Amino acid sequence: DTAVSQTPKYLVTQMGNDKSIKCEQNLGHDTMYWYKQDSKKFLKIMFSYNNKELIINETVPNRFSPKSPDKAHLNLHINSLELGDSAVYFCASSQGENQPQHFGDGTRLSIL
Amino acid sequence: AQRVTQPEKLLSVFKGAPVELKCNYSYSGSPELFWYVQYSRQRLQLLLRHISRESIKGFTADLNKGETSFHLKKPFAQEEDSAMYYCAGSGPRDNYGQNFVFGPGTRLSVLP
Numbered sequence: 001d002t003a004v005s006q007t008p009k010y011l012v013t014q015m016g017n018d019k020s021i022k023c024e025q026n027l028g029h030d031t032m033y034w035y036k037q038d039s040k041k042f043l044k045i046m047f048s049y050n051n052k053e054l055i056i057n058e059t060v061p062n063r064f065s066p067k068s069p070d071k072a073h074l075n076l077h078i079n080s081l082e083l084g085d086s087a088v089y090f091c092a093s094s095q096g097e098n099q100p101q102h103f104g105d106g107t108r109l110s111i112l
Numbered sequence: 113a114q115r116v117t118q119p120e121k122l123l124s125v126f127k128g129a130p131v132e133l134k135c136n137y138s139y140s141g142s143p144e145l146f147w148y149v150q151y152s153r154q155r156l157q158l159l160l161r162h163i164s165r166e167s168i169k170g171f172t173a174d175l176n177k178g179e180t181s182f183h184l185k186k187p188f189a190q191e192e193d194s195a196m197y198y199c200a201g202s203g204p205r206d207n208y209g210q211n212f213v214f215g216p217g218t219r220l221s222v223l224p
Contacts, residue, residue, distance in 0.1 A: 004155075033212075035214075041150075041196055041216075041217050041219070042216055042217070043156075043198060043214045043217065045212065045213075045214070048212070090155070090156065092156075097202065097211055097212065098144055098202040098203065098211065098212070099202075100146060100158045100161060101156075101158070101212070102158075103155040103156040103157070104155060105154070105155045106155060
């Protein structure tokens with residue numbers, strides 16, 4: 001069983017569209033994250049969220065918004081997609097903020 | 113802000129040679145440090161963490177508080193070790209609310 005699963009694996013869409021990426025973890029973890037990995041492989045945290053608190057990286061545009069229907073899910077919504085949003089987006093989870101994180105396979109987003 | 117630096121973007125070694133991937137940190141208090149590995153087009157995986165003091169796939173890392181370093185070492189590199197390696201640290205939240213920080217990554221290339 002996949003511990004952290006993201007869908008879709010690939011997402012190709014046009015500039016200006018709105019899209020969502022889903023993430024689910026079956027590890028019983030209380031904290032989930034979204035990261036963006038750019039073409040140079042830099043890994044940048046976008047959000048961290050537990051059932052009490054959302055921590056937002058201030059450099060993330062407000063076109064990006066996380067939505068957590070329950071503890072096991074943290075979805076990423078992106079409005080008005082731009083060319084610069086092309087990247088691989090990784091979801092992760094951990095049991096507690098300072099504990100090792102388990103990553104999903106990533107979603108490769110390509111903006112045409 | 114909490115910082116993790118990896119001075120080398122790319123490190124190439126021959127098979128059988130020793131390898132050392134450098135990592136330095138800047139944290140208030142005592143952080144917990146990790147090494148993650150990402151093989152080509154795969155998810156990030158935890159390789160090791162400093163508190164467990166274990167050796168995984170022949171890799172070890174020692175925390176040096178005096179030098180604020182957590183270098184990753186392996187005495188004899190194998191071709192299958194070729195991957196991106198990320199050093200990461202967690203600790204008290206910084207002014208930006210972030211407590212888990214990844215370094216920029218080092219691509220290790222093991223040549224035959």
